[in-house]
Amino acid sequence: MGVPTDSAAPRRQFLTCILLLWLAGIGLRITILAVPPVIPLIRLDLGMSETQVGILTGLPPVLFAATAVLGSLLIARFGALTTLVAGLFATAAGSALRGVMPDIAMLYAATIVTGFGVAIMHPALPPLVRAWLPQRIGFGTAVFTNGLLVGEILPVALTIPVLLPLVGNSWRESFVVWALPVALIGLVIMMLAPRPAAAAPARGAQRWWPDWSDPLIWRLGIALGSVNAMYFSANAFLPDYLHAMGRADLVSAALTALNVGQIPASLLLLAVAGRLERAIWPHIVCGAGSLAAIVGIMLLPGAGVVACAAVLGFFAAAILILMLALPPLLAPPDDVHRVAAAMFTISYTCAVITPVFSGIAWDLTGIAQSAFVPLAACAILLMALAPGLRLPRAAH
Secondary structure, rough: OOOOOOHHHHHHHHHHHHHHHHHHHHHHHHHHHOOHOOOOOHHHHHHOOOOHHHHHHHHHHHHHHHHHHHHHHHHHHHHHHHHHHHHHHHHHHHHHHHHHOOOHHHHHHHHHHHHHHHHHHHHHHHHHHHHHOOOHHHHHHHHHHHHHHHHHHHHHHHHHHHHHHHHHOOOOHHHHHHHHHHHHHHHHHHHHHOOOOHHHOOOOOOOOOOOOOHHHHHHHHHHHHHHHHHHHHHHHHHHHHHHHHHOOOHHHHHHHHHHHHHHHHHHHHHHHHHHHHHHHHHHHHHHHHHHHHHHHHHHHOHHHHHHHHHHHHHHHHHHHHHHHOOOOOHOHHHHHHHHHHHHHHHHHHHHHHHHHHHHHHHHHHHHHHHHHHHHHHHHHHHHHHHHOOOOOOOOO
C-alpha cells in the first residue's frame, strides 16, 4: 500500500524515505553544476568561443526539455523508482565520460548522456513523494529540493579551492570525481528504497502522455522556465564575466553565493509554502528581486557581484520550491508524472536558448555585461506572467 508516514510506521522506515529523497535531490544537480567552475579551463584547453560555452551549458536544459516526456513513459512502464535509479546511473556514466572526451563534439555527446539521465529523474521524484509521503507532500518536496540545492552547492563551493588542487588542476578528472557520488546514490537507493510495486500505483500506470491543452501547465511551465533560464545562464557566465572584469579571484565566491543563497529560501519556504503556493505576489516579488540582482551584477564592482549573485539565488530558489510542490498537490495520484513531465518540458524549453543568446550577445558586442541582458528579460517575463498564475484549489 506504499510507505506509511511517520504517524503509522516505524520511525526508521520514515527516516529512510526522507534520506532517499534527499539523496536523490543531490544526484539531480551535482554533475550539472560541476561544469561552471571549470569552464575557463575547458575553454582554454579546447579553444572554445563564448557561443560554444553557451551551447555546452545549454545542452542539459535541452535534454531536460526534450526527454522529460520520455521519463513519463518510462515511469508508466517500469515505475518511478526504477526510472530514478536508471537516471542516476546514466548521469554518473555521462559525467565520467566527459572527463575522457578529446574534443568539443565528443564533450557535447557525453554531456547529452548526462543531461538525459537527469531529465528522466525529474518527473520521477514528484510521484515518489506522493507514494512515499502521501500526507506530507509539501514536506517531502522540500526535502528533495533541499537535496537538490545541496547538490548545486557542493561542486561550485569545492571544485576550485579543494578538488582541482587534488587532481592537478585537471577539469577532466574533476568530472570523473563528481560522477562517483551519483553512482553511489544510485546503489543506496537500489538497496534501501521500497519495492516498485509499493512505490508506484499500478492502476493507470499506462497513461503517460501529458494533457497539453491544460493552460495552467503552460503558465507554470513558462514561469518556471524563466527562473531556470536565469539560474543556468548565471552559473554559466559568471566565471568568464569575472575573468573579463579582472576579478577571477571572485569566481568561486560568486558561484558559491549564487547557490548558497538558495538555502535561506529553502528554509523559509519550508515554513510558509502552504500560504504562498497559490498566491500571485510571490512571483512578482521574486521577479523584481531577480531583476534587481541581475542589474547589480552588471553594474556593481567586486564584492557587489557576489552579493547580487546571492540575492539572485535566493529568489530563484523560492519560485523553484513553490513550482515543484504543485504537481503532487494538484494532480490525481496516477497523473503526477504526466503533469510534472509537461511542466519540465515547457520550462526547460524556455531555458534552452537563453545561454546561447547570452553567448551570442557577448561575442557580437564584445561587452561582457551584455551576456546578462537576456537574464534581465527573463525576470521581466516572470513578473508579466504573474497575474495569470492564480491557481485553483487542489481537488482531493
